[in-house]
Amino acid sequence: MMARKLEPLLSPADGFLPRLRKILSRWPLHVILIVTALLWMTPSIGLLISSFRPATDIASSGWWTAFQTPFEFTLDNYSDVLSQNRMGQSFLNSLIITIPGTVVPIMVAAFAAYAFAWMRFPGRNALFIFVVALLVVPVQMTLIPVLRLLTDLNMAGTFPAIWLAHTGYGLPFAIFLLRNFFGALPKELMESARLDGASNMRIFFRLVLPLSVPAIASLAIFQFLWVWNDLLVAMIYLQNPELAPMTLTINNLVSSFGTEWQLLTAAAFISMALPLVVFFALQRYFVEGILAGSVKG
Amino acid sequence: MPAFLFVTVFLIYPVIDTLRISFFNRNSTEFIGLDNYEYVFTNSTAQSALLNNVLWLVLFTVLAVGLGLLFAVLSGRVRYEAMAKAAVFIPMAISFVAAAVIWRFMYAYAPEGFTQIGLINAAGTGVGLEPIAWLVEHPLPYTDVTLPGPLHTNNFALVAVGVWMWTGFAMVILSAGLKGISTDILEAARVDGAGEWQIFRRIILPVLSPTIAVVATTLVIQALKKFDMVWVMTAGNFETDVVATLMFKQMFNFSDFGRAAALAVVLLAAILPIMLISIRRFRAQEET
Numbered sequence: 001m002m003a004r005k006l007e008p009l010l011s012p013a014d015g016f017l018p019r020l021r022k023i024l025s026r027w028p029l030h031v032i033l034i035v036t037a038l039l040w041m042t043p044s045i046g047l048l049i050s051s052f053r054p055a056t057d058i059a060s061s062g063w064w065t066a067f068q069t070p071f072e073f074t075l076d077n078y079s080d081v082l083s084q085n086r087m088g089q090s091f092l093n094s095l096i097i098t099i100p101g102t103v104v105p106i107m108v109a110a111f112a113a114y115a116f117a118w119m120r121f122p123g124r125n126a127l128f129i130f131v132v133a134l135l136v137v138p139v140q141m142t143l144i145p146v147l148r149l150l151t152d153l154n155m156a157g158t159f160p161a162i163w164l165a166h167t168g169y170g171l172p173f174a175i176f177l178l179r180n181f182f183g184a185l186p187k188e189l190m191e192s193a194r195l196d197g198a199s200n201m202r203i204f205f206r207l208v209l210p211l212s213v214p215a216i217a218s219l220a221i222f223q224f225l226w227v228w229n230d231l232l233v234a235m236i237y238l239q240n241p242e243l244a245p246m247t248l249t250i251n252n253l254v255s256s257f258g259t260e261w262q263l264l265t266a267a268a269f270i271s272m273a274l275p276l277v278v279f280f281a282l283q284r285y286f287v288e289g290i291l292a293g294s295v296k297g
Numbered sequence: 298m299p300a301f302l303f304v305t306v307f308l309i310y311p312v313i314d315t316l317r318i319s320f321f322n323r324n325s326t327e328f329i330g331l332d333n334y335e336y337v338f339t340n341s342t343a344q345s346a347l348l349n350n351v352l353w354l355v356l357f358t359v360l361a362v363g364l365g366l367l368f369a370v371l372s373g374r375v376r377y378e379a380m381a382k383a384a385v386f387i388p389m390a391i392s393f394v395a396a397a398v399i400w401r402f403m404y405a406y407a408p409e410g411f412t413q414i415g416l417i418n419a420a421g422t423g424v425g426l427e428p429i430a431w432l433v434e435h436p437l438p439y440t441d442v443t444l445p446g447p448l449h450t451n452n453f454a455l456v457a458v459g460v461w462m463w464t465g466f467a468m469v470i471l472s473a474g475l476k477g478i479s480t481d482i483l484e485a486a487r488v489d490g491a492g493e494w495q496i497f498r499r500i501i502l503p504v505l506s507p508t509i510a511v512v513a514t515t516l517v518i519q520a521l522k523k524f525d526m527v528w529v530m531t532a533g534n535f536e537t538d539v540v541a542t543l544m545f546k547q548m549f550n551f552s553d554f555g556r557a558a559a560l561a562v563v564l565l566a567a568i569l570p571i572m573l574i575s576i577r578r579f580r581a582q583e584e585t
Contacts, residue, residue, distance in 0.1 A: 026374075029371060029374060029375065030375065032371060033368075033371055033372060033375060033381050034381075036368065036381075036385070037380070037381045037384035037385065038384075040384050040385045040387075040388070040461070040464075041384050041387070042416070043399045043400060043402075043403050043416075043461070044387065044388070044391075044399060046399070046402060046403065046416060047395075047398070047399045047402060050402065058414065059414065060412060060414075061412060061414065062412070062413065062414050062415075062416065062419050063414070063416075064416065064419075108299050108300050108303060109300060111299070111300065112300035112301075129576055129579065129580070131304075132575060132576055132579045133572050133575075133576055134304065134308050134309075135575065136518055136568050136571055136572050136575060137308060137312060137565065137568070137572075138518075138521065138522045138541075138561065138564045138565060138568060139522070140522065140524075140540075140541055140544055140560070140561040140564055141311060141312050141315050141561045141562070141564070141565050142307060142308060142311035142312065142315070143311075143544075143548070143557075143561070144311070144314070144315055144318055144548065144554050144557060144558055144561075145310065145311035145314035145315055145318070146306075146307060146311050149306070164303070164307070165307060167303055167307075168303045168304065168306060168307020168308060169307060169308075171300055171303055171304055171307075171308075172304065172308070175300065225390060228392070229391070229392030229393065229394070229395075229525075230392075230525075231392070231393065231394050231524070231525040231528065231529070232524050232525060232528075232541075232545075235545070236545075236548075246394075247392055247394040247525075250394050250395070250398065250529075251394055251528070251529050254397070254398065254401070254529055255532070258401070259405075261402060261405075261414070264398050264401075264402070265398065265402065267398070268394070268395040268398035268399065269395075271391075271392060271394065271395050272390075272391045272392070272395045275390045275391055275392070276387070276390055276391070278390070279387065279389075279390035283383075286390075287469055287473075290466065290469055290470060291469070291470060291473050
């Protein structure tokens with residue numbers, strides 16, 4: 001492996017033989033990498049293939065035999081699970097839960113983050129350290145009192161309840177991430193805007209927000225995935241099959257039809273589809289978000 | 298500020314109230330002192346959940362960080378880096394619930410003599426081993442040895458799924474850290490005749506150690522809060538309960554909010570040191 005970087009120094013005329021030797025000397029590296037990558041993808045591929053196989057085939061043969069003859073694939077699993085098992089409704093529910101559950105916390109957090117970054121008020125640093133501390137508070141600590149509170153307000157089992165809950169839980173991370181980003185904007189820019197007589201509101205909407213699109217995008221992806229993939233919060237605050245998001249419906253499918261793989265695989269893939277699209281379309285922001293906020297619990 | 302309203306209602310007030318509830322009886326009408334905590338530390342189910350969490354904490358964190366680091370270092374040396382990394386990273390984007398379905402299928406079990414549709418048992422029986430009910434069994438695979446406490450096959454099977462999901466996370470952060478190491482230093486070390494292993498031990502590890510610490514903290518928090526995956530895969534049966542699943546059962550199956558609250562407080566107590574560390578790290582960052 002050592003030879004790789006030295007080669008150009010020693011033999012600038014990179015001939016065929018040295019190059020071949022270089023490739024051969026590194027074959028263990030390639031084998032390890034490629035095998036691991038394939039290994040990592042195998043389970044997901046198995047799910048995807050199975051979701052297109054007829055129920056009898058799934059139950060009687062492994063998915064890796066699917067490409068032998070007789071060659072049988074079907075879309076029935078998807079139409080079944082969407083029509084009979086509330087997956088269609090759950091998909092909508094997931095959207096209804098996730099969109100406000102992403103937009104509201106980001107809006108609220110953006111104001112707070114601006115205040116933390118660019119406004120002076122007593123106790124600012126102490127309060128922000130408090131936010132950092134809240135980042136790691138396990139959600140379990142809050143379940144009982146919040147459930148009781150929502151029940152008292154007659155809100156348990158409604159969409160607004162879960163929007164509010166996701167807003168509350170998402171805020172510390174959102175404030176933390178945005179405040180760090182806002183704080184890194186050039187000071188001169190803020191000061192000159194202020195000298196020109198711009199109000200805080202104006203600076204926030206005209207200057208800070210447009211400059212922060214990348215940070216907001218990564219935050220949005222995170223909050224979106226977090227809410228979309230959540231099971232626990234939905235299980236606690238949304239005990240109502242009519243309003244259940246996909247995670248909850250799949251969980252119920254697993255407990256009632258644990259071995260009906262044609263349903264489970266199709267359902268699981270439907271729930272994965274949107275996050276995968278988001279991931280592939282916005283991979284760059286996704287990775288940036290991870291790098292910016294890896295303290296989040 | 299609306300933000301403070303939300304944070305107060307959904308985080309600060311509940312934390313305080315959960316502390317209070319943990320000293321009360323099942324429906325919070327009567328003060329019972331430390332009885333709930335006595336349950337958490339002496340009841341055998343609760344003890345097993347605590348030990349399982351310890352297993353998660355150690356094994357999951359070490360494996361995810363280790364594999365993530367290995368993969369970050371290796372993939373940085375090839376031209377198809379982005380593709381190799383995406384393969385490992387994709388599980389991060391899917392839900393624990395979907396991952397649980399995927400792996401229940403991977404671990405699927407049929408008695409000997411029947412067709413194995415789970416890949417792992419099919420591979421095992423393919424080379425002449427007996428099929429194993431991975432999510433149920435306690436003895437070590439293919440032996441009669443049963444290790445004590447949380448060291449059961451089904452727990453290992455669950456931890457493996459967690460590692461499958463979170464290695465990508467560790468890899469992405471560590472690989473960004475690696476990119477920050479100047480190539481001049483590495484070149485210079487190579488010219489001086491340092492082997493790849495020496496370079497890893499003497500240069501890469503020390504430079505990356507703060508990053509590794511950040512990744513490990515995040516994974517520790519994940520390990521402590523683990524709920525979704527265990528819940529969907531085994532519902533905590535066969536002694537795979539962790540604190541979070543046991544808490545859920547105490548709330549909804551046994552309606553004992555006092556015990557549930559005490560379990561949550563134990564989680565918070567375990568996370569407190571991490572909270573202090575992250576505050577200190579944040580302060581250090583602010584000063585620079």
